[in-house]
Amino acid sequence: MKIAVIGAGSAGLAALRHCTSGTYDTEVICYEKTDQVGGTWVYREETGLDLYGLPIHTSMYKNLRTNLPKEVMGYPDYPVPDTPDSYLTRTQILEFLNSYCNHFNLRQYIRFFHNVELVEPSTGDRKWTIKVKNLEKDTVLTESFDAVMVCNGHYFEPSTPNLKGQQTFQGQQLHSHDYRMPDIFTDKTVLVLGAGPSGMDLALEISRKAKRVILSHHLKDPIGTVFPENVVQKPDVKEVTEHDVLFEDDSKETVDVLFYCTGYKYSFPFLSEKCGVRVDSNMVTPLWKHLVSIENPTLALVGLPFYVCAFSMFDLQVRFILQYWFGKKDFPSKANMLQEEAEEFENRRKEGLEKRHFHMMGFKQGHYYDDLANTAGITPLPPVLTKLHNESSTRFLDDLVHYRESRYRIIDDYNFIQL
Numbered sequence: 001m002k003i004a005v006i007g008a009g010s011a012g013l014a015a016l017r018h019c020t021s022g023t024y025d026t027e028v029i030c031y032e033k034t035d036q037v038g039g040t041w042v043y044r045e046e047t048g049l050d051l052y053g054l055p056i057h058t059s060m061y062k063n064l065r066t067n068l069p070k071e072v073m074g075y076p077d078y079p080v081p082d083t084p085d086s087y088l089t090r091t092q093i094l095e096f097l098n099s100y101c102n103h104f105n106l107r108q109y110i111r112f113f114h115n116v117e118l119v120e121p122s123t124g125d126r127k128w129t130i131k132v133k134n135l136e137k138d139t140v141l142t143e144s145f146d147a148v149m150v151c152n153g154h155y156f157e158p159s160t161p162n163l164k165g166q167q168t169f170q171g172q173q174l175h176s177h178d179y180r181m182p183d184i185f186t187d188k189t190v191l192v193l194g195a196g197p198s199g200m201d202l203a204l205e206i207s208r209k210a211k212r213v214i215l216s217h218h219l220k221d222p223i224g225t226v227f228p229e230n231v232v233q234k235p236d237v238k239e240v241t242e243h244d245v246l247f248e249d250d251s252k253e254t255v256d257v258l259f260y261c262t263g264y265k266y267s268f269p270f271l272s273e274k275c276g277v278r279v280d281s282n283m284v285t286p287l288w289k290h291l292v293s294i295e296n297p298t299l300a301l302v303g304l305p306f307y308v309c310a311f312s313m314f315d316l317q318v319r320f321i322l323q324y325w326f327g328k329k330d331f332p333s334k335a336n337m338l339q340e341e342a343e344e345f346e347n348r349r350k351e352g353l354e355k356r357h358f359h360m361m362g363f364k365q366g367h368y369y370d371d372l373a374n375t376a377g378i379t380p381l382p383p384v385l386t387k388l389h390n391e392s393s394t395r396f397l398d399d400l401v402h403y404r405e406s407r408y409r410i411i412d413d414y415n416f417i418q419l
Contacts, residue, residue: 001326002145012151014315016110020104034112041058043091057156064089070086074312081099085404116270117133126145128299150271158176161193168242170243176202187211189254195223198263213232215232238250290359291304302317320375362393
């Protein structure tokens, strides 16, 4: 079977590792549009467009430290090496991904500076046609494959809210995708929109340089974190004028910068409509188990769920897919797969979740991992990963300033201790 992997970040590397393990008879090619592995973990000072006129992929900022302990960030068969700290720097994670790549000899399968322009179902012997551009040579080639794993990440296409009066604002507007260092906010009053992991982290980081930071959000539960004195919290924005922002509580603030920490959109610009996958209000659909195209099951989109133990989940998803592609398991009927997706959507709707939260796991992640493992008959992920992830997520909200000082050790598949 000839398999294409799109992207050589943490998901693409997991795909390569299992496609080349010798368990399956595969020929695999990975297309990576940049010059190195690591995807979003690669730090680049530039923003905007790269040398080849393509949007800079990474959203990594200079001082980022992981918001999850390394103990839940490894792969099932390749844990992060033991170091004194649990919360690592972006550099340490990128080094880890490179060591994983080297350990399993994966570089030989990667074509760097190759940007996939089009994926569409084929009428020929193989099921898929991929049009890819060799950026260095400026040539376009077309190749055929039996199956495709899309591993292009989901932290590169900014999602920016439409605010009333946004166009009239005279100050600076920036999305966290283009943020690198806090110095740009020196002595400014900055409105941070959004209190997800990025908004919380960046409000704290820029407070060291900014005169004042206003964190606007609609979290129902109060944030336990005690922020520095120059950080205040406000509800959602009602309206923006030339220099001021009016909030839902009718308070008003004069601000220099609108800093959007409002997340990202799933984006697959290279997938033809014929692939049968669309993004609807940030739900990628129709998919079986957040992963497999129901219209074309030899197309898989790895890594969509968020608030997860990412690298381990990618590994699990790839092992799941290969069981089906190589006939160890048979896909259910199209009707059954669609029904399963519809039922999960309805269950989430009843919980008050919006369509854009369809791929959000968080406290549900353990059920998702177990479902994948049980359905495909593969080795599950140890429950301790979910336990420690949930512990860290709670600590993040309660004590953002200090939670990264915590150190953990996993004892067995079910238990961890705090050191």
